[in-house]
Structures are given as C-alpha cells and as structure tokens.
Amino acid sequence: xxxxxxxxxxxxxxxxxxxxxxxxxxxxxxxxxxxxxxxxxxxxxxxxxxxxxxxxxxxxxxxxxxxxxxxxxxxxxxxxxxxxxxxxxxxxxxxxxxxxxxxxxxxxxxxxxxxxxxx
Numbered sequence: 001x002x003x004x005x006x007x008x009x010x011x012x013x014x015x016x017x018x019x020x021x022x023x024x025x026x027x028x029x030x031x032x033x034x035x036x037x038x039x040x041x042x043x044x045x046x047x048x049x050x051x052x053x054x055x056x057x058x059x060x061x062x063x064x065x066x067x068x069x070x071x072x073x074x075x076x077x078x079x080x081x082x083x084x085x086x087x088x089x090x091x092x093x094x095x096x097x098x099x100x101x102x103x104x105x106x107x108x109x110x111x112x113x114x115x116x117x118x119x
Contacts (some may be wrong), residue, residue, distance in 0.1 A: 001049070005056045005061065006069065009030060010066065011027060011053050012027070013051075021101075022090045023090060023106075025106060027084075029064060033070060038108075039079065041078045041081050045084070045085045068081070088102060089102075
C-alpha cells in the first residue's frame with residue numbers, strides 16, 4: 001500500500017546509491033504556510049522505506065499527522081519536520097541493522113540541509 005504526504009506540505013529528500021544499495025539520508029517536510037514560531041521537530045526512526053519527495057510511507061505519513069494536524073501541545077508552532085534514521089539503507093523486508101546499512105553519509109545528513117530529491 002502506498003501513502004501520500006498530507007496536504008499543505010513541501011518535501012525534500014536526500015538519497016544516495018552506494019555499492020549497489022539505495023539509502024535515504026534525510027526527509028525534510030515543511031508546512032507551506034509556516035507558523036510564526038517557526039519551530040522544527042526531528043524524528044529519528046530505525047530505517048527508511050520508500051518515502052521521498054513525491055510519496056510518503058505509513059510511518060512518515062503518521063508523523064506528519066501527529067506533528068502538523070493533531071494539535072498536540074508538544075508540536076504547537078512546529079513548521080518543519082526532519083526525518084532521519086539510525087540506518088539509512090532503504091529496506092522494508094528482513095531488516096537486520098548491519099553496520100553497512102548505516103550509510104557513509106548518515107551522520108552528516110542529520111545536521112545539514114536536505115538536498116533535492118535525486119530519484
């Protein structure tokens with residue numbers, strides 16, 4: 001099953017191909033009409049699925065709804081959601097969490113700005 005990003009957001013994604021494997025280092029999801037406070041929330045997940053600039057996955061869509069739509073006090077004023085992962089390798093089945101699945105640029109992607117989607 002495929003999921004869409006919620007309405008009213010703009011998404012950028014940082015992907016890479018390394019040794020024949022695909023990695024997603026970062027998703028940055030911004031409200032198109034940002035709040036005055038301009039806060040950012042960062043979520044660290046385990047490993048990415050297929051979500052990118054044009055398509056969400058179940059976990060990313062869930063986080064978008066929690067952060068931007070539920071009205072929870074913890075997220076009031078948040079206009080940007082950054083999604084990074086402990087392991088950057090895109091793998092939805094039989095995930096094992098091996099060192100090579102972290103990705104060579106995973107630590108640097110957590111602090112920098114997202115690059116445009118390179119699909």
